[in-house]
Amino acid sequence: MSGLTIAAKDLYDVEGHVTGCGNPEWAATHAPAISTAPAIQALLDAGARLVGKTHMDELAYSLNGENARYGTPVNPACPGRVPGGSSSGSAVAAANGSVDIALGSDTGGSVRVPASYCGILGLRPTHGRVSLEGACPLAPSYDTGGFFARDAETLQAAAGVLLDPATRRSTHFKRLLVAKDAFAAADASATDALYQALRPAAPALQDRFGGLPEVELGGGEAKAMGAWADTFRVSQGFEVWRALGAWVTEQRPAFGMGIAERFQMASRVTPKQAEEATEQRRAITARLDELLGGDAAVLLPSAPGPAPRLRTPPGVLDAFRRRLLTLTSPAGLGGLPQVSLPIATVDGCPLGLGVMGPRGSDEDLLELAAHILALLQHPAA
Numbered sequence: 091m092s093g094l095t096i097a098a099k100d101l102y103d104v105e106g107h108v109t110g111c112g113n114p115e116w117a118a119t120h121a122p123a124i125s126t127a128p129a130i131q132a133l134l135d136a137g138a139r140l141v142g143k144t145h146m147d148e149l150a151y152s153l154n155g156e157n158a159r160y161g162t163p164v165n166p167a168c169p170g171r172v173p174g175g176s177s178s179g180s181a182v183a184a185a186n187g188s189v190d191i192a193l194g195s196d197t198g199g200s201v202r203v204p205a206s207y208c209g210i211l212g213l214r215p216t217h218g219r220v221s222l223e224g225a226c227p228l229a230p231s232y233d234t235g236g237f238f239a240r241d242a243e244t245l246q247a248a249a250g251v252l253l254d255p256a257t258r259r260s261t262h263f264k265r266l267l268v269a270k271d272a273f274a275a276a277d278a279s280a281t282d283a284l285y286q287a288l289r290p291a292a293p294a295l296q297d298r299f300g301g302l303p304e305v306e307l308g309g310g311e312a313k314a315m316g317a318w319a320d321t322f323r324v325s326q327g328f329e330v331w332r333a334l335g336a337w338v339t340e341q342r343p344a345f346g347m348g349i350a351e352r353f354q355m356a357s358r359v360t361p362k363q364a365e366e367a368t369e370q371r372r373a374i375t376a377r378l379d380e381l382l383g384g385d386a387a388v389l390l391p392s393a394p395g396p397a398p399r400l401r402t403p404p405g406v407l408d409a410f411r412r413r414l415l416t417l418t419s420p421a422g423l424g425g426l427p428q429v430s431l432p433i434a435t436v437d438g439c440p441l442g443l444g445v446m447g448p449r450g451s452d453e454d455l456l457e458l459a460a461h462i463l464a465l466l467q468h469p470a471a
Contacts, residue, residue, distance in 0.1 A: 091251060092137030094244070097183045098193040099176075100143040101150060102127040103224035111226045112146040112176070114159055115343035127224030129193060129235050129252055136251045141189050144179025148349045149334060150195060150228045152176050153203045153414055154398070154407065158346025162400070167209040168439035171397035174204030177236070181208045184238040191248045192238045197228045198326060199418030201236030205430040206442030207397035211245045212238045213456065216449045217425035220252045229329035232322075232422050242460035245429075249456055259450025263458055265386035266295060270304040271315045272390035275416045279436050280395045284443055287434040288389075291465035305381060305388070307420055312377035313370070319415035321370045322423055327356035328364035347404055371423050378424040382448045387458055391417055392430040392442030420446065427452040429459045433466060 100110045103123035110117035134140060145163050147155060155178035156162045163182040165173040173182050177194025181204030184192040194201045196214035205212025213236055220235030227233060239245040273281045296302055308315035338353055394413040421428040426449055430442035447455040
C-alpha cells in the first residue's frame with residue numbers, strides 16, 4: 091500500500107476530528123474522536139496516506155448522493171446526474187482520481203450503487219469482514235465496511251489489508267449463474283447494455299463454467315424477488331430507529347427531503363412487523379444459500395439503470411429507489427459479498443454489473459471479477 095492515497099467516508103472516526111456523518115446537527119452534538127477507526131488505521135499501517143474524509147448522505151440513510159445540508163459531490167462520469175449514496179464523496183474521490191482507494195459503507199447498497207453510477211469498482215464485503223469499530227451505525231445487522239477503486243488490482247490490494255482473514259472461506263467457483271428475475275427488474279435498456287457488454291467474455295466464461303444458466307433468486311418460501319425490497323425496508327427501518335431514534339427524537343435535526351421521510355417510516359415500524367420481516371429474511375437467506383452452495387457466483391445488475399438526473403422529483407426517485415432496493419437487497423438480506431464492475435453505459439452514463447458470492451468468498455470473488463474484466467479487455471485471454 092506504500093504510496094497509495096486513501097479517503098474515508100465521514101462516518102469513520104479519525105483521531106482528533108469530529109465524525110460528522112453527513113449532518114451538521116450530528117457534528118454539533120459529538121466530540122472529536124479519541125482514536126482512529128481500525129479500518130482506516132489498517133490502511134495507514136500498511137503504508138497508505140490518508141488525504142481526507144468525504145461527504146455522504148445524511149446519517150447514511152439514502153442511496154441517492156444528494157445532501158441538502160452540505161451539497162452534492164459531482165459525479166465525474168456524468169456531471170448532470172447524482173453520484174449515488176450514501177458513500178457519495180468516497181465514490182467521487184476514487185472516480186475523479188483524487189485518491190487510489192476510498193472507504194465507504196454499504197447497508198442497502200451504499201457502495202455498489204455509487205460505484206455503478208460513477209463507473210468504478212466497489213466491494214460490499216461479507217457482513218462483518220471489515221471492522222466497523224469507530225464508525226457511525228445505521229442498521230447494524232446490515233452495515234458493512236466497503237471500499238472503492240478504479241481498477242481490480244488496487245481493489246484487491248485494499249481487500250488484502252481490510253478483510254479479516256479469520257473469516258475467509260476459500261471458494262473454488264464452479265458455477266456462474268445469471269439472475270433472470272434481477273435482470274427483469276432493471277430497465278430494458280440497462281439489461282440490454284449489460285448483456286451486450288458481457289458478450290465478448292461469454293464464450294470464455296461458458297467454457298470455464300460449462301454454461302451460464304439462468305436462475306430465479308426468488309421462489310418458494312422466499313417469495314418473488316419483487317417483495318424483497320419491502321422485507322429489507324421494514325427490517326432495516328426497525329434497526330435504524332433502534333440505533334438512531336433516541337438521538338433523532340432529542341435533537342430533531344432538519345433532515346433534507348427523503349431522509350426525513352425515511353426516519354418517519356422507521357419510527358413507525360412495529361415489533362410485530364420487524365419479526366415478520368426477520369422470518370422472511372431467514373427464508374430469503376436460506377434460498378440464496380441453496381442457490382449459491384459453496385461454489386457459485388451470481389451475475390445481476392448493480393442498479394436498474396444509470397444514475398438519476400440531479401433534482402429528479404421525489405416521487406420519481408421513490409419509485410426508482412424501490413426498484414434499486416430490489417436489486418441491492420439480496421446481498422444485504424443474506425449478508426453476502428458483492429462487487430460492482432463498470433462494464434456498460436446507458437445514455438452515455440456508467441452502469442455496473444454485480445457479481446455476488448457466498449459468505450466469506452470475498453477474495454475469490456474479487457479474483458473472479460478481475461478475470462471477467464480481463465476477458466472484456468482481452469476477449470481471447
